[in-house]
Amino acid sequence: xxxxxxxxxxxxxxxxxxxxxxxxxxxxxxxxxxxxxxKISVGDDAEVIREELERLLRFxxxxxxxxxxxxxxxxITKNTLVDFFEDHLVMxxxxxxxxxxxxxxxxxxxxxxxIQQAMQPLKAKIFVNLNGTASGMCFEKxxxxxxxxxxxxxxxxxMLLNQVIPLLAERFQKVHIIHKTICTQGIGESFVAEKIEDxxxxxxDHIKLAYLPSVGQLKLRLSAYGxxxxxxxxxxxxxxxxxxxxxxxxxxxxxxQEVIGALLKQQNKTLSTAESCTGGYVSHLITxxxxxxxxxxxxxxxxxxxxxxxELGVNQQVLAEFGAVSKQVVExxxxxxxxxxxxxxxxxxxxxAGPDGGSDEKPVGTVWIAVAGKGGMxxxxxxxxxxxxxxxxxxxxTALSILRRKFLITDxx
Amino acid sequence: xxxxxxxxxxxxxxxxxxxxxxxxxxxxxxxxxxxxxxKISVGDDAEVIREELERLLRFxxxxxxxxxxxxxxxxITKNTLVDFFEDHLVMxxxxxxxxxxxxxxxxxxxxxxxIQQAMQPLKAKIFVNLNGTASGMCFEKxxxxxxxxxxxxxxxxxMLLNQVIPLLAERFQKVHIIHKTICTQGIGESFVAEKIEDxxxxxxDHIKLAYLPSVGQLKLRLSAYGxxxxxxxxxxxxxxxxxxxxxxxxxxxxxxQEVIGALLKQQNKTLSTAESCTGGYVSHLITxxxxxxxxxxxxxxxxxxxxxxxELGVNQQVLAEFGAVSKQVVExxxxxxxxxxxxxxxxxxxxxAGPDGGSDEKPVGTVWIAVAGKGGMxxxxxxxxxxxxxxxxxxxxTALSILRRKFLITDxx
Numbered sequence: 001x002x003x004x005x006x007x008x009x010x011x012x013x014x015x016x017x018x019x020x021x022x023x024x025x026x027x028x029x030x031x032x033x034x035x036x037x038x039k040i041s042v043g044d045d046a047e048v049i050r051e052e053l054e055r056l057l058r059f060x061x062x063x064x065x066x067x068x069x070x071x072x073x074x075x076i077t078k079n080t081l082v083d084f085f086e087d088h089l090v091m092x093x094x095x096x097x098x099x100x101x102x103x104x105x106x107x108x109x110x111x112x113x114x115i116q117q118a119m120q121p122l123k124a125k126i127f128v129n130l131n132g133t134a135s136g137m138c139f140e141k142x143x144x145x146x147x148x149x150x151x152x153x154x155x156x157x158x159m160l161l162n163q164v165i166p167l168l169a170e171r172f173q174k175v176h177i178i179h180k181t182i183c184t185q186g187i188g189e190s191f192v193a194e195k196i197e198d199x200x201x202x203x204x205d206h207i208k209l210a211y212l213p214s215v216g217q218l219k220l221r222l223s224a225y226g227x228x229x230x231x232x233x234x235x236x237x238x239x240x241x242x243x244x245x246x247x248x249x250x251x252x253x254x255x256x257q258e259v260i261g262a263l264l265k266q267q268n269k270t271l272s273t274a275e276s277c278t279g280g281y282v283s284h285l286i287t288x289x290x291x292x293x294x295x296x297x298x299x300x301x302x303x304x305x306x307x308x309x310x311e312l313g314v315n316q317q318v319l320a321e322f323g324a325v326s327k328q329v330v331e332x333x334x335x336x337x338x339x340x341x342x343x344x345x346x347x348x349x350x351x352x353a354g355p356d357g358g359s360d361e362k363p364v365g366t367v368w369i370a371v372a373g374k375g376g377m378x379x380x381x382x383x384x385x386x387x388x389x390x391x392x393x394x395x396x397x398t399a400l401s402i403l404r405r406k407f408l409i410t411d412x413x
Numbered sequence: 414x415x416x417x418x419x420x421x422x423x424x425x426x427x428x429x430x431x432x433x434x435x436x437x438x439x440x441x442x443x444x445x446x447x448x449x450x451x452k453i454s455v456g457d458d459a460e461v462i463r464e465e466l467e468r469l470l471r472f473x474x475x476x477x478x479x480x481x482x483x484x485x486x487x488x489i490t491k492n493t494l495v496d497f498f499e500d501h502l503v504m505x506x507x508x509x510x511x512x513x514x515x516x517x518x519x520x521x522x523x524x525x526x527x528i529q530q531a532m533q534p535l536k537a538k539i540f541v542n543l544n545g546t547a548s549g550m551c552f553e554k555x556x557x558x559x560x561x562x563x564x565x566x567x568x569x570x571x572m573l574l575n576q577v578i579p580l581l582a583e584r585f586q587k588v589h590i591i592h593k594t595i596c597t598q599g600i601g602e603s604f605v606a607e608k609i610e611d612x613x614x615x616x617x618d619h620i621k622l623a624y625l626p627s628v629g630q631l632k633l634r635l636s637a638y639g640x641x642x643x644x645x646x647x648x649x650x651x652x653x654x655x656x657x658x659x660x661x662x663x664x665x666x667x668x669x670q671e672v673i674g675a676l677l678k679q680q681n682k683t684l685s686t687a688e689s690c691t692g693g694y695v696s697h698l699i700t701x702x703x704x705x706x707x708x709x710x711x712x713x714x715x716x717x718x719x720x721x722x723x724e725l726g727v728n729q730q731v732l733a734e735f736g737a738v739s740k741q742v743v744e745x746x747x748x749x750x751x752x753x754x755x756x757x758x759x760x761x762x763x764x765x766a767g768p769d770g771g772s773d774e775k776p777v778g779t780v781w782i783a784v785a786g787k788g789g790m791x792x793x794x795x796x797x798x799x800x801x802x803x804x805x806x807x808x809x810x811t812a813l814s815i816l817r818r819k820f821l822i823t824d825x826x
Binding site (some may be wrong): 003009010011012013014015016017018019020022023024025026027028029030035037038039041042043044050071072073074084088108110111113114120133152154178181189190193194197200208209210211212213214219221223239273280281282283284286287288290291292293296297299300301302304305306307310311340341342353354355356357387388389390392405 | 414422423424425426427428429430431433435436437438439440441442448449450451452453454455456461484485487488524526527530546563567590592594602603604606610613621622623624625626627632636647651653686688692693694696697698700701703704705706709710711712713714715716717720723724732753754755766767768769770784800801803806809
């Protein structure tokens with residue numbers, strides 16, 4: 001079974017909004033055994049929407065649409081679908097009650113546009129939106145299915161998972177799609193390619209390897225379609241992991257912060273942070289994991305030198321002699337926060353994120369990272385690039401990776 | 414002039430990667446006066462790529478392609494384009510020198526696959542990639558242009574801005590596209606719609622209003638195509654801003670953290686933070702702005718109660734009596750960090766981000782926010798939702814918004 005995803009909204013075509021819906025939908029459909037063949041974004045334009053529907057229905061079984069269902073005048077998806085399927089709108093009692101409920105909860109009265117949202121196509125199956133006023137719709141024609149959902153991500157997600165997929169599940173003729181993803185940090189794409197060149201050359205035609213670099217990380221994905229190749233894929237995964245084991249921190253959707261959280265919990269250890277150039281991003285990553293308060297005590301954002309001295313006990317002379325971006329200072333920061341919090345491990349960062357503040361000796365992108373624990377201290381300088389946002393992310397992920405490799409998994413190695 | 418964007422890669426169709434390239438390209442093309450009509454994502458499949466090229470060239474003047482130019486075996490874009498344009502590959506000396514240069518800088522030797530990347534289509538104009546080994550290409554046929562760029566965002570961005578747009582600029586017959594965006598915080602979509610209902614109804618046909626909600630923020634965009642309507646659009650913008658002025662923090666691509674940074678700089682004031690539930694996200698937002706060290710001193714991530722007491726001077730009895738998520742504690746946190754850092758303003762947050770930790774009295778999503786300054790203290794509790802990630806973002810943006818509205822722009826009002 002094949003699907004297409006059609007996202008609707010002028011904001012997508014002028015680049016004001018990044019379309020995160022379609023990748024999330026694609027993930028869910030993959031899990032449900034549906035292969036996505038194409039993703040299309042079009043504006044709020046009835047003629048273009050019709051044209052894409054006609055075309056896509058020639059080669060896919062399902063079309064999943066998001067966007068254009070709001071109460072405001074720029075939202076035309078519902079009327080366009082009603083025309084396309086030669087249907088007409090009637091008041092949908094359940095949707096009306098839902099709109100009234102939502103406004104009652106907000107202590108307000110729905111206006112005419114909100115009531116109009118409860119008008120729904122007669123022939124469609126309607127999905128009442130528990131998180132908003134825009135209902136979803138499912139049309140069928142000649143054994144093809146067109147689903148329309150709201151564009152607000154969390155409304156759409158709940159509707160797809162809890163209403164749409166359960167309704168359609170029995171129609172899905174599952175094909176076997178296997179994806180295995182290896183998550184790495186601290187190693188580049190072409191370097192990996194060289195290390196595993198012979199493995200890659202030996203892959204059979206039905207197994208595909210993809211390199212997926214993102215800021216500070218590299219994922220390797222092995223995919224097999226249509227064949228019951230799970231064991232075969234796993235064997236290749238193992239071969240690859242063996243070559244680059246130091247840099248592999250997990251599989252699938254694993255994040256470094258989750259992996260570290262799980263290791264700290266398992267070992268009953270605590271962590272704290274002393275951040276300068278990363279400005280809170282390390283702690284944000286750590287605390288983005290539910291339950292992180294079990295192992296993360298907190299930290300200091302030592303953006304100014306005063307705070308480095310006063311809160312972390314960095315020595316003023318050392319600071320003057322070596323500068324804030326130095327081995328000496330970052331180690332004192334790590335030791336300082338260990339002392340303040342009494343945690344088992346500490347991460348410290350100090351660098352020049354950019355775009356300004358660099359010098360010949362310490363150009364933009366220079367970052368010192370220290371990780372301290374009862375097992376000692378590890379510190380190292382890195383030269384990242386000249387982009388502030390990327391430097392903050394790369395430094396933060398590198399710091400987490402050092403904690404994992406040098407302190408949390410050492411027993412195993 | 415009309416364009417389409419074609420992004421290529423299996424990872425886009427299985428939802429492993431969010432396509433940020435196409436929205437960025439769309440923005441840049443808009444600025445250059447080119448309207449994007451459609452965005453398409455397809456897999457690494459030569460037949461599908463050909464089919465989309467043929468179709469899109471029937472109704473657009475330009476196609477911008479990203480992805481599939483890497484050295485690895487899953488990258489087929491170059492060969493597909495060579496077939497499509499009935500061209501053939503020859504060694505491109507400049508690209509070869511570039512590949513050698515990049516490997517030399519990394520202290521390594523290019524392998525055969527890397528050398529192969531320097532083979533380029535004879536008829537195309539080649540863009541040497543200063544940030545990577547994959548060159549870009551520009552094909553022309555019957556007055557239509559097809560540009561192929563690497564998929565790695567920062568390589569593509571540099572190539573589009575510095576090489577592609579300058580080459581094509583003289584071909585762009587600019588149409589007048591005007592977008593004006595109003596950025597708001599702390600006010601919902603339907604609430605705004607009600608407040609400006611009469612203004613919206615009075616909009617002429619050639620001016621479109623779009624509501625663009627994202628987590629913790631709402632943007633309103635007025636657009637006009639094809640008419641020299643700038644002044645008219647500005648008048649509507651002013652009318653709308655007047656109705657919701659309290660919540661408007663900026664225009665266009667403004668971020669709350671930039672606006673606050675500019676106000677602090679202007680007023681020569683400093684800021685510090687004491688974060689519990691937001692776990693570093695407030696400080697990350699603040700420090701994501703270049704030059705923020707001029708006004709941001711730093712802060713404490715007081716994730717554990719110990720740190721709240723020890724580093725911020727929160728009273729142990731008060732903590733026991735009212736709990737960490739309380740007016741009393743969050744105000745003590747704000748006062749505490751003011752004292753520690755000597756800054757002019759302080760932001761403090763304490764709440765239950767979820768998914769666990771809620772109670773009947775204080776459900777998940779309850780967040781106390783305090784902002785303190787020499788002008789006094791403002792604190793308030795909020796009930797956000799049940800999603801951890803969204804709660805952290807909403808609380809952080811709300812805190813920045815309170816600082817702006819209650820402390821930084823009070824003189825003006």
